[in-house]
Amino acid sequence: MSIMVDGESRIVVQGITGSEGSFHTSQCIEYGTQVVAGVTPGKGGMLFEEKVPVFNTVSEAVEKEGADVAMIFVPPAFAADAVKEAADAGVRLAVCITEGIPALDMVEVVAYCKSRGTRLLGPNCPGVISPGKAKVGIMPGFVHQEGSIGVISRSGTLTYEAVDQLTRLGLGQTTSIGIGGDPIPGTSFVDCLEMFAEDPDTKGVVLIGEIGGTAEEEAAAVIADDYPLPVVSFIAGSTAPPGKRMGHAGAIIAGGKGTAAEKMKALSEAGVTVVDSPSVIGQAMTEILSG
Amino acid sequence: MSIMVDGESRIVVQGITGSEGSFHTSQCIEYGTQVVAGVTPGKGGMLFEEKVPVFNTVSEAVEKEGADVAMIFVPPAFAADAVKEAADAGVRLAVCITEGIPALDMVEVVAYCKSRGTRLLGPNCPGVISPGKAKVGIMPGFVHQEGSIGVISRSGTLTYEAVDQLTRLGLGQTTSIGIGGDPIPGTSFVDCLEMFAEDPDTKGVVLIGEIGGTAEEEAAAVIADDYPLPVVSFIAGSTAPPGKRMGHAGAIIAGGKGTAAEKMKALSEAGVTVVDSPSVIGQAMTEILSG
């Protein structure tokens, strides 16, 4: 089993004809993902790689190809509209890779998606992969392996790092999810923890947080409340100075709040195994599962 | 039994210190309605008629007096905000008497109330009365009598007319509801029909419609689908010319649609006893119930 996406998922790629969109669509197809349609306004009627039909609107892709998951590579100026289009067209999951969307646009988009019953993952995220089943995102597929660990992270590359370790230690993943580094993410740690708790194949969860906001503290509250799976966590940004945005729009220590130390404390108190180096995430999980 | 309001309902009156608000609040209290609070911004701290506390905000009225129904007499320019305030404060029912609220304000208000889980009745309506229990509105209480008929109407005075007849014929009412004459009402005929269907004491429904819109046709569709109670209906406006707004903002035959004839046809076909004069509504209901 897995969460969010699997071999049955039918993907429509918005922005399929752009440079990043086309590169990563190819990679997803190569991984074995069912990419059933693409959307680029004005390019309706063409075929991507001579097989994937491109439409002018997401509605058409949903009606004609039964797409149920959207992957969005649309530039920031048009991304909010693209996500809303996906939600309105009725996809159950919209994965927004785009970085740099204004926060107030996201406030609106997140509420819009909720009103339409669509789960939004991201923006500014690497996407989601259920190894061996489907990759809907930009993560390097080959570091992943099918297995029993759920991975949730606000980071992209740091997640690949952690997954690489897990795989090398023989710990495959049910699903690995990047929730993204923006202050207003569509899907939270808590959402993912709840989904993993209901997945019979997931035996442990790796949670990779970072400075800024209170998403890790909210996750800690859920875990403290009898969470059924062991959780290993690393929080990036112990060395980050306050008041500076560390790359991610959401990674900022503001008004003395959102430090790595606070988050690690909350998670530790909730029973999470918190490690102080990303290099030992895999090792820590191995010890828990074998102990 | 009754629907919407009963003796347990705790009313807060918004605009209680205005001319219409104070007059009708007194009438409601005299009828026996539990008016527990009033709201007029800037007049917080005073007492209405030496017994009903007045607050600056609806939240306070809800917190301190446990109000669960709002009756709104606020002028059109401020009415939309007042209804939203009531919904946000958590009342379960907001009865908006105010006439002349811009339609686009109501589009927003109706959606806002839905998002907060508050039922809105009105605007531009006489309110609701459950005879012998509570009167939340401006209808003359004395024409009503407790009994087993549910009354729903887009009109105010025409409803008093119909109720007066019913009462004289010994047909009391469970609840009589004016849904209002505006094009965007918070509560529809269909909503009321469904509530009456679930009320064990209601044995028959009187539905008073008028030209404009398709609310009667939608009601007919619900009645045609095995509606459990007998329905008697009168549609006002057979003599109304097309394209003219007949007083109510919603009472207009537009593009050849919304005529009385169409509505009567739809209701007749759904099994409703449609009468061509308001004078015989009571008589028709008596015949059905005794036949």
Added chain:
Amino acid sequence: MKLHEYQSKKLFQQQGIKVPEGGVADTPAAARAVAEDLFGKGASRVAVKAQVHAGGRGKGGGIKLASSPEEAELFTEGMLGTSLVTPQTGPEGVQVRSVLIEAGADIATELYLGVTLDRSNQCAVVIASSEGGMAIEEVAAEKPEAILRELVDPGWGLQGFQARRLAYGLGLTGVPQRGAAKVILQLAQLFQDLDSSLVEINPLIITADDEVVALDAKINIDDNCLFRRPDLVELRDLSEEDVLEVEASEHNLTYNALDGTIGCMVNGAGLAMATMDEILLAGGSPANFLDVGGSASAETVANAFRILMKAPDLQAVLINICGGIVRGDRVAKGIIEALDQVEVNVPVVVRLQGTNAEEGRRLLAESSLEFTLAETLNEAASKAVEMSQ
């Protein structure tokens, strides 16, 4: 409240929607001057369009194409001051007081675009159709599949993707598709900004060089918003409206003229319609719809009486008041006051019920004036009909 085409087009332009170049004129000479300017700028012909609130002008001879300034002047002369009869006016027509002179357009495609309230879905709706130039009701009846609709979410407004979806749905591609999508968003915004009840472009044209232009323009404003829109109130053309209706609205009364003989004064729109219906059933004919409203004072009722008495062919008056928010005593005082000031030479039937009705009936009975009192609506209608014959 309806706006004229030329007023609507000015608002369109402010929103960025392209309209044909032109100008309004209320004399043949002025029309010629506008036309000369347009021909001088390269127009090969100009349209002369009667500025009246009724639609269907084309069928009534209210739109003509002129090939020269002289012809434009001639057409204008033929329209100004005449009564224009269209499918949307009565047989008496409406008087033409001004014309709009516009450069003719090179039409490649004609579309329909409108925004109005969707009462069932309780939100605004954008309606588009590839069948431009036809009345949308006719298209709906004859070719419903040619009508596209996008609901406007009250919280979010019309979205870019919805405008694109409509434009693609109209069969457009490339530059016209993008141009039409833009106009769709602009029109939806205008609808919202103006508190409209209807904005309509019929036809919206695509020109031979891919421009998207509003060839016609119609804007109706929600009367309920006028209290906060003095700018829009200024655009009101009272000469297009019935004088008695205007006078009534100044007194916060709702009045519609009809062609019968029994004047009606009722409180509440529903009861007013029902009273009219009842008069018809009793064999009479109502002279008007008149709602004294939900909070009528003695003064309001007196004003209502004055307006009522001005109707032609009046043979009787039926006053039907069922008290709710209106109090019977106030109404009675208004009636008595009005009859002190207004000469009444027809019989007056009064029916008073509801809040403070007893007090009202007492006041009427105690006055020195003559009324026929009635108990039920049925009885009141019968008496009025009887007295009108």
Added chain:
Amino acid sequence: MKLHEYQSKKLFQQQGIKVPEGGVADTPAAARAVAEDLFGKGASRVAVKAQVHAGGRGKGGGIKLASSPEEAELFTEGMLGTSLVTPQTGPEGVQVRSVLIEAGADIATELYLGVTLDRSNQCAVVIASSEGGMAIEEVAAEKPEAILRELVDPGWGLQGFQARRLAYGLGLTGVPQRGAAKVILQLAQLFQDLDSSLVEINPLIITADDEVVALDAKINIDDNCLFRRPDLVELRDLSEEDVLEVEASEHNLTYNALDGTIGCMVNGAGLAMATMDEILLAGGSPANFLDVGGSASAETVANAFRILMKAPDLQAVLINICGGIVRGDRVAKGIIEALDQVEVNVPVVVRLQGTNAEEGRRLLAESSLEFTLAETLNEAASKAVEMSQ
């Protein structure tokens, strides 16, 4: 992006929020002229306020009250060109380049008002407190009950009743209550209109004659919206920002200066932070945060390298790239190109993983340049720390 107080107040005024009369000056003489004008208009004293992006100016001597134009000139002279150290700056402070001279206000009540993003509730939030003048974080810590909050619904915006609720909650009544409610709505609108991440008035004062005035003003703009707001980009004061950070942002790189010795070049913000953390764990200290971003081309990476080399105290460079959307081959090309152009006199440790990493490593190995390659993050950090000592 932060705005200066005087810029923020101009935007406040455009929104209708009252601010004290005043003017900005960048010389003592200009300050005196502004002060003379204010005294001439009846001011009994003026405030001289250093215009720097850091908060807590009052505690650092950045706000002074002058009783005469001469004193205003003197205070300005004492501030301009000096380094102002406040609780929010480093010990090195920030340079004062201009001052705002304002008429002193007659304060009856000091309040706090701010609008910012509520990340947990995923919407904007209006924060108000009766404890004006204090940092809101301190109020939150010491007197949390004095803080009022109203969430702004994304679909509907801040409602009138919410503004009233806040104003009453602050203990206001009558004219000041209505005035404050109005300012609350205006500020929420400004937050939305400017794509802000923070707008703050601290203190918002009620004057002795019941006026509501923004005595201070702070606006931060969401950097992600600047692509669509050229008007706001113009307000950017680059002199307040770190030169390397500015240069980096021009190349779409995210760079933050730190005071360590090991330069970091990483793709992805999380991995960049983790790399810094790992360097610390290995006994070293990072010289910077540098994220080459999610779509770095060879050119971007070369630019990143140039910025990196300008940092002081640099003893080693650690390049850590884990390919996802970034491709290893591009990064390798960027490194090779950059090292062709930039003089590098410190050891460079490179770790390359993920998409096209093998190809990237091959390119690096085949080049004539010297790198220390590492397999794991741990190993890379250790090697860099070792080489920096």
